[in-house]
Amino acid sequence: MKLNVLHPTIALALALLTVTGCGPRRQMPKAEPPDVTVAPAIKRQVVDFSEYTGHIEAVSSVDVYAKVSGYLEKVAFEDGAFVKKGQLLFEIDKRTYQAEYDQAVSQKALYVAKNELAQATLARNKKLVGSGAVSQELFDESVASANEAVAQVNAAVSEIAARKVDLDYCTIYSAIDGRIDRTYVTDGNLIQSGVGAPTLLTTIVSVDPVYAYFDVDELALLNYMRQHQSEVDPNSEVTLRSLKLPVQIFLADGSEYPQLGTIDFGSNQVSAGSGTLTVRAVVPNKNGALRPGLFVRVKVAANAPYEAVLVPESAIGADQSDRYVYVLDKDNKAQRRSVQLGTKHGPLRVIKEGLAAGEKVIVNGLLVVRPDKPVVPTESTMPEPPPINETVLRSVTKNEKPMSGTTPQQPANRPNQPPSPMPQ
Incomplete structure (x- = not known):
């Protein structure tokens, strides 16, 4: 009995499916060509840089050390300042070295007096030795005493020079023009000199x-x-x-x-x-x-200026095999073109092979483009590469200082553009 009740329902469902299946098929809407921006590839004079x-x-770089030991009395510069050659930097307590210098001067005066006596004795004995009033032995002793006195005077002069050097080293001056670092030692500290662990006071660089x-x-x-x-x-x-x-x-x-x-x-x-x-x-x-x-x-x-075809970086696509650009043909279809890339110049890239100047290249909308498919192009123009700085292309002639101005020169085939920085 249940089968007789359900039979009309099943029949109605089958009839509806048959009517629906036999009706016209619904078609998908046709894809519209994508909108893209195109611009003709340009040829300009460029220079490759390494x-x-x-x-x-x-x-010049100088490490400032003290040549004598002693207590630091004065720092005569500001940290990080520019100093001139011969400018006072440090002063070390010089009282000990002044006393040693004064002692050497006094010692010289003593030896000078002894030398005068020895020379006078020699002159007198030289006159008397011939008459027998002075023995030869006494004369020889007076000659030796005179020579010794001269040597003592010379030694005293050398000692004065040595003590004067030590005294002068208590005052430290800049050896070069340059910028000085901070002082590594402050007033009142003991400065060590000589072999071992001398005290570094500061550094100066030109x-x-x-x-x-x-x-x-x-x-x-x-x-x-x-x-x-x-x-x-x-x-x-x-x-x-x-x-x-x-x-x-x-x-x-x-x-x-x-x-x-x-x-x-x-x-x-x-x-x-x-x-x-x-x-x-x-x-x-x-x-x-x-x-x-x-x-x-x-x-x-890296080389002399040369003519090159350039396109923006945004116009260049890449896959695992090569680099490519899309060129617009006469039917407004995108044609894929494999290219060989050169150096970068500002927003542009040199195309060594695969593209000629004047060909229309898709510069915007690259991701929605398919090979051999139509597109809706919008005309545009290529940006200009940075101007060539002529001063970096030639050698500086003899006796000519490096040029400080960077006024770019416009190449003959490039429209006038405001100066812009060199490519980064």
Whole structure:
């Protein structure tokens, strides 16, 4: 009986399913082409820079020690001040050394008096020895006494000079112009000198100029020498000092130091372990902004200016195989193009291969683009790379100081742009 009751219900459900299944299928909405921004790739003159990590050192550095022992009486400078060569720094209690000097002066006076007596006795005996009034033995004794008196006077003079040196050492002056550190010893302390554990009083470092030391790999070194070979006599030895390569200095916060340095020294051998050569640049530091010990970034022009195709970093995609950009074809479809990247210049990147100047590149909306699919482009323009600083491209000529101005020169094929910092 239950089967007869349920049968009409099952039949109705089957009928509804049949009617629904036979109706028209619902289609998914068609995807609209994504909106993107495109801009033509530009060709500009650029310069590649090699960048190194370096540190600042003072040209001259002096550790101030006392050459005599005694109690410190006076500190005559302010901690961290700039001092001049010959400026008074410390005074040590000189009473003991003054007494020793005065004693040496008195001793000389005594020996001078003895010498005068000995010389007078010798002169008298020299006249009497011929007549027999003075024996030869007595005459010989007077000669020896006169010579001894002269030697005593000379010894007294030397002793006075030695005591004068000790007395002068009680007053300590600056050996160089520079910035002084704090005093490590305060008034009233006993200062020790000599071998063992002498007392370090303070340190002084020169300020202007300073050295920037950094390590250059051997391939870059050979490239620099080859690049500038034409600027020197081909028959002469090529050294880093003779090339006078200008360098740019960047501080730890990324700011550019306003004055250029000049390479003046390279180590006499390349490290076999690291394949690098230690190089030194002289950097003007008139305002004292560069302190010894600072870490800096040093940039050196790696080659001459050249024409390059550039696109923004945002236009470059990457996968496990290569780097690529999307180029817009005549049908507004995105075509994937594998490219070989070069150096970075401001917001732009050099494209060595795979792209020509003037081709429209998708610079915004890269993530929603699919190869060979249409897009809705919005025209835009490429940003400009930073202007080339001409002063870092050439060697500084003989007797010419490193140039402190960084007025950039606009290349011929680049529209006028306001000066901007060099690429970071």
